[in-house]
Amino acid sequence: MFSSIRTKLTLWYVGFLTLVVVMFGAAAYQITVRELDRDLNRRLEEISQVFIAGTKAETDDEQETGHDRVVETGINEFQFRDYHFVVRGQSSAFTATTKEIEGKNITLTGKRFSDIRIGDKSFRVFETGFSLGTDQYKLLVLHSLDEEIELKNRLLTLFLLAGVLGVALAGIGGYFLVRRSIAPVIEMSREAGEISAENLGQRLSVRGRRDEVGQLAQVINDLLARLDHSFEQQRRFMADASHELRTPLAIVRGEAEVALSKDDRSPAEYRESLSILHDESKRLTKIVEDLFTLARVDAGQVAVNFAPVYLDEIVSDAIRSMRVLADQRQVAITIDGGAEMPFDGDESLLRRMILNLLDNAVKYSHRGGKVVVNLLSTGDKYQISVSDNGIGIPDEDQPKIFDRFYRVDRARSRSDETATSGAGLGLSITRWIAEMHGGKIVLVSSTADGSTFSVIFPR
């Protein structure tokens, strides 16, 4: 229960509010009490002045009839509710006291204001001196503190009640407020809980929210979209891969069945069948290898070993390996430009990249065609271009040839008798290798008269 944000926020809120209320309440109480105190002191002082003035006036009227008597009459006549007077002569043992506190032992403290107890009652005492003629007197004005104490208690109760009630109300309000603002998050987690691999297309409802919760939903939705996309890619990859494997496998099976169907076959016929089986299994091997490479690329598992290499040497080597195939197809490969091209890269991946380009150039050339490899090195880049005068790529297909499994015309490459015709994975691997080395591959041009691919690496 205490782990829920709702409870935690509410508790924090109530805690903080309590602190503020207590601080504020204590300050207000202190100020009020001090004000009450000052007020009482002021009244005591005023009343003492009235008393002294009154007594002095009496003395002026009566002349020298004895000051003590004037004081005594004064005390009897001075009737102020809840205020009591004590007057003491200085030299003589004269003491006059208001009736209510007569006979009580009141000691002088010498301070202007003091609190004393008489019996079980508390009093505030104001002490001052005055003189009548040459006689010096001490005047004490007392006021019961009962009312003050009562008032203070009432104030305290009131403050406590108001505080507790205020905090409780604010707490309840806060709880509902937090609940309200957290509701969309709860709703979101419920919605997210319903999304799995099967319904990745589903999204969290954002409902035009522009606040943090809306942003969070947007972020999650974007994440879902990316996941959905890559799931879709995986699914397509699987489907395409099995589709591509199916044809050569069907050919292998069909050919084997034909070969086995008759008992007496000439060696030439067996040779023919075996050669088809051989070609198709080579194709299968290539497709499986490409698939394997791409799967590892996706999983980020391809180890790339960067080392100092010479691009021109890799190109020459690749051309040498392609010769047999090119000769079969009566395609001539020439190299143009021969400067040294020192580079930092993975030799076997770079070789594979060049071989893929050469393979395509030869594959899609006419008999007697020409493939030219041009090496160019400028101040800041290397450029390897492979041009052929083959069948070219139709304009509408050009943007897609680097996509996985994309082949311009399946029938076109299928009818091709070379065992190297792939599953449309060659160029996507080639592009990956180029990018892996900080470079890029572009189809410079492609018309019915031929195509030119260029790989560009930064130096």
Ligand code: ADP
């Ligand atoms: P594949 O392994 O089938 O050759 P690629 O990814 O290497 O697949 O190439 C994709 C498609 O691009 C090919 O099917 C082909 O139609 C086209 N293509 C690639 N290179 C050339 C080229 N030099 N001339 C004509 N078409 C080409």
